[in-house]
Amino acid sequence: MGSYDKTRWYPLLALLMLVIGGQAFATEGGVRLSQSVEGVVSTGAEKGEMELDQADVDELQELVVSGSRIEATAQRSSAAHPAGDHLSIFDAHSVISRDDDDDGYYHRLKVVFDADTSGEEVWVYARLYLSLEGGPWNHYFTTDVFPVSGYVSDDEYEVVTRLLDGYPSGYYDVLIELYDADYDLLEVNYGPYEDGDLAVLPLEDYYRDDYGGGGATGMFMLMLGLLAVARRYAKMFYERCFSTRV
Numbered sequence: 001m002g003s004y005d006k007t008r009w010y011p012l013l014a015l016l017m018l019v020i021g022g023q024a025f026a027t028e029g030g031v032r033l034s035q036s037v038e039g040v041v042s043t044g045a046e047k048g049e050m051e052l053d054q055a056d057v058d059e060l061q062e063l064v065v066s067g068s069r070i071e072a073t074a075q076r077s078s079a080a081h082p083a084g085d086h087l088s089i090f091d092a093h094s095v096i097s098r099d100d101d102d103d104g105y106y107h108r109l110k111v112v113f114d115a116d117t118s119g120e121e122v123w124v125y126a127r128l129y130l131s132l133e134g135g136p137w138n139h140y141f142t143t144d145v146f147p148v149s150g151y152v153s154d155d156e157y158e159v160v161t162r163l164l165d166g167y168p169s170g171y172y173d174v175l176i177e178l179y180d181a182d183y184d185l186l187e188v189n190y191g192p193y194e195d196g197d198l199a200v201l202p203l204e205d206y207y208r209d210d211y212g213g214g215g216a217t218g219m220f221m222l223m224l225g226l227l228a229v230a231r232r233y234a235k236m237f238y239e240r241c242f243s244t245r246v
Contacts, residue, residue, distance in 0.1 A: 032060040032166030033205075036141045041112060041156040052108075052162045060140060063166055067136040087122060087148070087178055087187040090114045093197040094174055098162075098209070105169045105204040112158040113176055113190065121149040123182060128159060129175040129191075130203075132168065137175050145181045162206060169204035 035055040037047045092113035096106040115124060125145045129137035141159055148155060175191035175198070192199035 030062060030166060032063055032138070032140070033164035034058050034060075034140055034161050035164065036159055036161040038141075038143050038157070038159045040146065041158050042154045047110075047158070047160040052160065057164065058141065060138070060166075063130075063132065063138050063168070065132050065135040065168075069131050069134065069136050086118060087124065087180060088116050088118075089176060089178060089188050089190040089194075090116050090151070090153075092176060092190055092195050094201060096201055096203065100209050103169070103204075103209075105202045105209065107163045107167075107204060107206045107209045108160070109163065109174075109201065109203060110158060110160045111174055111176065111198075112156055114153060114156045115148045115178055115188075116151045117148050118151075121147050122180060124148050124187075125179050125181050126157070126159075127177040127179070128161075129177070130167075131173045131175065132170050133172075163203060164206050167203060167205040167208075169208055170202075171200045172203045173200065174198040 035052050035057055037051045037055050039047065092111065095110040095112070096108065097110070098108040099106045111128060113126070115126075123145050124147075126143045127139055128141045128143075129139050131137050141161060143157065143159060146157060173192040175189065177186055178188035178190065179185060180187050190198075
């Protein structure tokens with residue numbers, strides 16, 4: 001019988017330390033991580049968990065929570081066209097979902113807006129921002145370019161976002177910036193002052209919702225992963241200790 005090599009268990013211990021350390025890091029701030037899917041609402045394409053799972057992870061700088069949101073908005077507005085009705089947002093609303101730990105804060109956000117134009121078809125894109133409890137606006141997503149024509153109501157556009165990390169539990173406002181894609185110029189600011197449906201949204205990131213908040217799903221997946229690794233090394237131990245050598 002060969003001697004038992006204790007170093008074979010080091011990878012299991014290392015994995016456990018990495019998982020625990022990763023959860024601790026996720027609750028300490030740092031970069032922001034999210035996943036988003038987008039599209040015209042009238043297409044009827046479902047934008048659910050599977051689509052979010054397949055979406056790229058957007059990595060952004062740490063959430064800024066102190067400072068003036070009014071100053072930041074004014075600076076962006078100075079780049080817009082002269083006042084007019086070339087482009088506008090007729091309406092917008094938000095939908096929050098997925099509170100896995102039932103603490104009243106959600107990690108999925110859907111923003112829907114109806115952009116209009118008084119002239120011919122215009123190609124546009126939108127930049128979306130979040131502000132934590134009156135703090136500065138933090139950009140979190142930029143849409144693809146899409147067409148807007150007239151004042152029709154069947155061209156609503158939606159962005160569904162899963163907040164993964166870097167968003168403390170709190171009340172958030174949403175700001176939509178609408179740009180003329182041909183000239184890359186800001187045309188419209190539309191946020192909580194224009195529409196109450198974009199204000200005071202109880203949000204937090206997935207890690208706080210699932211791990212920091214004591215959610216069962218994340219811990220269950222963690223235990224499954226550790227169990228799989230433990231079984232692998234138990235099998236290696238058994239084969240090493242009890243296999244018959246020729």
